[in-house]
Amino acid sequence: xxxxxxxxxxxxxxxxxxxxxxxxxxxxxxxxxxxxxxxxxxxxxxxxxxxxxxxxxxxxxxxxxxxxxxxxxxxxxxxxxxxxxxxxxxxxxxxxxxxxxxxxxxxxxxxxxxxxxxxxxxxxxxxxxxxxxxxxxxxxxxxxxxxxxxxxxxxxxxxxxxxxxxxxxxxxxxxxxxxxxxxxxxxxxxxxxxxxxxxxxxxxxxxxxxxxxxxxxxxxxxxxxxxxxxxxxxxxxxxxxxxxxxxxxxxxxxxxxxxxxxxxxxxxxxxxxxxxxxxxxxxxxxxxxxxxxxxxxxxxxxxxxxxxxxxxxxxx
Amino acid sequence: xxxxxxxxxxxxxxxxxxxxxxxxxxxxxxxxxxxxxxxxxxxxxxxxxxxxxxxxxxxxxxxxxxxxxxxxxxxxxxxxxxxxxxxxxxxxxxxxxxxxxxxxxxxxxxxxxxxxxxxxxxxxxxxxxxxxxxxxxxxxxxxxxxxxxxxxxxxxxxxxxxxxxxxxxxxxxxxxxxxxxxxxxxxxxxxxxxxxxxxxxxxxxxxxxxxxxxxxxxxxxxxxxxxxxxxxxxxxxxxxxxxxxxxxxxxxxxxxxxxxxxxxxxxxxxxxxxxxxxxxxxxxxxxxxxxxxx
Amino acid sequence: xxxxxxxxxxxxxxxxxxxxxxxxxxxxxxxxxxxxxxxxxxxxxxxxxxxxxxxxxxxxxxxxxxxxxxxxxxxxxxxxxxxxxxxxxxxxxxxxxxxxxxxxxxxxxxxxxxxxxxxxxxxxxxxxxxxxxxxxxxxxxxxxxxxxxxxxxxxxxxxxxxxxxxxxxxxxxxxxxxxxxxxxxxxxxxxxxxxxxxxxxxxxxxxxxxxxxxxxxxxxxxxxxxxxxxxxxxxxxxxxxxxxxxxxxxxxxxxxxxxxxxxxxxxxxxxxxxxxxxxxxxxxxxxxxxxxxxxxxxxxxxxxxxxxxxxxxxxxxxxxxxxxxxxxxx
Numbered sequence: 001x002x003x004x005x006x007x008x009x010x011x012x013x014x015x016x017x018x019x020x021x022x023x024x025x026x027x028x029x030x031x032x033x034x035x036x037x038x039x040x041x042x043x044x045x046x047x048x049x050x051x052x053x054x055x056x057x058x059x060x061x062x063x064x065x066x067x068x069x070x071x072x073x074x075x076x077x078x079x080x081x082x083x084x085x086x087x088x089x090x091x092x093x094x095x096x097x098x099x100x101x102x103x104x105x106x107x108x109x110x111x112x113x114x115x116x117x118x119x120x121x122x123x124x125x126x127x128x129x130x131x132x133x134x135x136x137x138x139x140x141x142x143x144x145x146x147x148x149x150x151x152x153x154x155x156x157x158x159x160x161x162x163x164x165x166x167x168x169x170x171x172x173x174x175x176x177x178x179x180x181x182x183x184x185x186x187x188x189x190x191x192x193x194x195x196x197x198x199x200x201x202x203x204x205x206x207x208x209x210x211x212x213x214x215x216x217x218x219x220x221x222x223x224x225x226x227x228x229x230x231x232x233x234x235x236x237x238x239x240x241x242x243x244x245x246x247x248x249x250x251x252x253x254x255x256x257x258x259x260x261x262x263x264x265x266x267x268x269x270x271x272x273x274x275x276x277x278x279x280x281x282x283x284x285x286x287x288x289x290x291x292x293x294x295x296x297x298x299x300x301x302x303x304x305x306x307x308x309x310x311x312x313x314x315x316x
Numbered sequence: 317x318x319x320x321x322x323x324x325x326x327x328x329x330x331x332x333x334x335x336x337x338x339x340x341x342x343x344x345x346x347x348x349x350x351x352x353x354x355x356x357x358x359x360x361x362x363x364x365x366x367x368x369x370x371x372x373x374x375x376x377x378x379x380x381x382x383x384x385x386x387x388x389x390x391x392x393x394x395x396x397x398x399x400x401x402x403x404x405x406x407x408x409x410x411x412x413x414x415x416x417x418x419x420x421x422x423x424x425x426x427x428x429x430x431x432x433x434x435x436x437x438x439x440x441x442x443x444x445x446x447x448x449x450x451x452x453x454x455x456x457x458x459x460x461x462x463x464x465x466x467x468x469x470x471x472x473x474x475x476x477x478x479x480x481x482x483x484x485x486x487x488x489x490x491x492x493x494x495x496x497x498x499x500x501x502x503x504x505x506x507x508x509x510x511x512x513x514x515x516x517x518x519x520x521x522x523x524x525x526x527x528x529x530x531x532x533x534x535x536x537x538x539x540x541x542x543x544x545x546x547x548x549x550x551x552x553x554x555x556x557x558x559x560x561x562x563x564x565x566x567x568x569x570x571x572x573x574x575x576x577x578x579x580x581x582x583x584x585x586x587x588x589x590x591x592x593x594x595x596x597x598x599x600x601x602x603x604x605x606x607x608x609x610x
Numbered sequence: 611x612x613x614x615x616x617x618x619x620x621x622x623x624x625x626x627x628x629x630x631x632x633x634x635x636x637x638x639x640x641x642x643x644x645x646x647x648x649x650x651x652x653x654x655x656x657x658x659x660x661x662x663x664x665x666x667x668x669x670x671x672x673x674x675x676x677x678x679x680x681x682x683x684x685x686x687x688x689x690x691x692x693x694x695x696x697x698x699x700x701x702x703x704x705x706x707x708x709x710x711x712x713x714x715x716x717x718x719x720x721x722x723x724x725x726x727x728x729x730x731x732x733x734x735x736x737x738x739x740x741x742x743x744x745x746x747x748x749x750x751x752x753x754x755x756x757x758x759x760x761x762x763x764x765x766x767x768x769x770x771x772x773x774x775x776x777x778x779x780x781x782x783x784x785x786x787x788x789x790x791x792x793x794x795x796x797x798x799x800x801x802x803x804x805x806x807x808x809x810x811x812x813x814x815x816x817x818x819x820x821x822x823x824x825x826x827x828x829x830x831x832x833x834x835x836x837x838x839x840x841x842x843x844x845x846x847x848x849x850x851x852x853x854x855x856x857x858x859x860x861x862x863x864x865x866x867x868x869x870x871x872x873x874x875x876x877x878x879x880x881x882x883x884x885x886x887x888x889x890x891x892x893x894x895x896x897x898x899x900x901x902x903x904x905x906x907x908x909x910x911x912x913x914x915x916x917x918x919x920x921x922x923x924x925x926x927x928x929x930x931x932x933x934x935x936x937x938x939x940x
Contacts, residue, residue, distance in 0.1 A: 019448050032326035095613075123412070140592060141584075142588075143544065143547075149570070149581065210707065211706055212711055212713070215712075217666055218664060219727070219775060220693045223689070234712070234714055252456055255456070282460070290452055293453070
């Protein structure tokens, strides 16, 4: 297990470094002179140069890159161009909303998907299966922001159970905070759950065709028990892989959904930063999101090995 | 004594086996998906020749009406006919789909074929590059692009297209690798055929089924991505109609005319659903291992 | 009363080309402690027959006829009661040891599972019993390998583990479906000897399926030859081996390569190939491939001709076959 972890960790670091290079190239080098962009085309060259020096933009690319990486590790991400306040503070403040939102959405996704997927597989080719999978097909086709709008239409405009957007903040109590996150989390979860349910169902069906299921039944284990004790753990192997990939889709989804509900989260911060041409905020937020995606994939890989004892042995 | 082993790869190199169309019309997913996809195409094509009203004509006196005999799906905040907007909006969706998937297909498949043919460090390089790019979900990279280069449909297409490249590269490489290990390829190499010839004559035709399915799926994803970007204001710009942007306008008017938020979303959903079903149907029909349970 | 009584068993399956009869009226019985071998090619219905004994056929299968275990009718038995019999009074070993075990459960758990299920043992008690069983089937150093996973064992060892699982609750009947086919030749004899030894020791009845006549010859008291879903010949092993009254049986025996025999030309084979289930002729399944085929063979199902020594054959042209055999031997 030790060697496996080591190799995976090295891959993780490599990917993080690669991603940081891409982010830096695209958001720092490509745009050209950030100071010029911030001040606009009419600013005087002296003012632009002064700002450039202040922001450290006159140093060579290499130096700026290392400076940034060092900052990432120490937590000093510089100051926002637009707000002149530390980027790290801005990000942490927004994360307090986005992380719980993503976690809630992931939890909803997993619960819905497993229930639907296993149920459909157990009723293979019968009405329950066809019905559930039909719903899943529709679920995949629905844009998450449209579903969010529909949820608002039904639950906020018609039924008035929830507000149409905004976040009360955790100061009002955990329950109130979670309540404002419920509709956003649901709109994120429905699409991902639909995808995951289909994968769960086909994974379960595949595993049920394996020989060891027949052996278990020959021992007298009932069909239901076989499903939950023998099949599920084997079926989880491909399911968890997909869950890992879905987390990145989920994070991407938060960018859009936060805008639908006017939630002051990371996604909305990126969006506003783009409008303000606040590239330093964009750069750090994007890096953060990419890092979250990569780390989650790493965790998935490790979970993989925990669930399937064959991986530890064979995969070096 | 005489167990007949069925090969798990098509005997002929053509993806369409004889009897394909006969089976296709009986396949539920393929038919429904095909009809929806065709309707999408028709909507876009018809919009070039005729729309009930001009999508750019504003009529403030009749703004935010519900469906009626004159305006079949109602009007928006500026009095523009919703049905016409939807028809013209189909153009943006298809355009983005075709070009973005095209970029991914051409570049990604080329890279994947190269990786499978060359192996070694070329394969590693291609795979590592796609790993890095996959760390950025489509929306994220689109946002990066538009942050740097500005909003607009062209940048949106490029961003979505760039994200398609690693997807196609990975799938192509995985399928191509499976073909390269087949015995008839070994036989071809023993006859002195070069990698390029083998790739063109053996590998590409045999992975075409996988690629065709992937194309429909990525097309659907491209439509969703374009809608999301337009919703955020980063994609198709006014006055060019876009389903995504119609939704963002409708959201501000939710209390006054909720229907405005329903129709564009339904259009997106139908288009994507159709393409997904089409892809599912094609996957079943083109898969030589037909005994596989769905 | 015999332990197992199968009477006129018919099993219909759904194939890609429509419904077909996989088993066409099989009857046999088995006393306690008796061993029976079933021989036939792939697709003759031997596995389907024993799967019906276990009640493990697909839900689309139609079973008519009677299967009685100690007088209890198994056909149509509710699933819950069938679960109580499986692994408890009937044990089964399968052909492919490499895929027969759950890769994510330890062998202690898998061997102990029937014990916990049917005997109500606790986890600790089941573990102790499992250790005993594993020792008995010859797993070396079993105590330290209880928490190992299947992939850490060889094919032969996995089959032994499978045997331990099947025997855990001391069943009255053990069914072994080609238990050694997938194993190396050197291991085959060991595993067969193990099965025979345990069967004798525990007084179990055994149904052994094989396509290998050599295995049948040395392992079972009685045998059944199946073709196209019917039993074409059956009887005490020695008798069938000596008499070979049915043309199919003759064909099977003739097709075996004999070590050291001098043969000129090619190995004799049975002409034609095994038809798909839906294409098997209505009357005698072997019609068309048999050298003695007449028109009657295609339409009339041959009756079973029984002799006092237990030897039974189903063929319309027994005399012709016997005459041909005498000529050939002369």
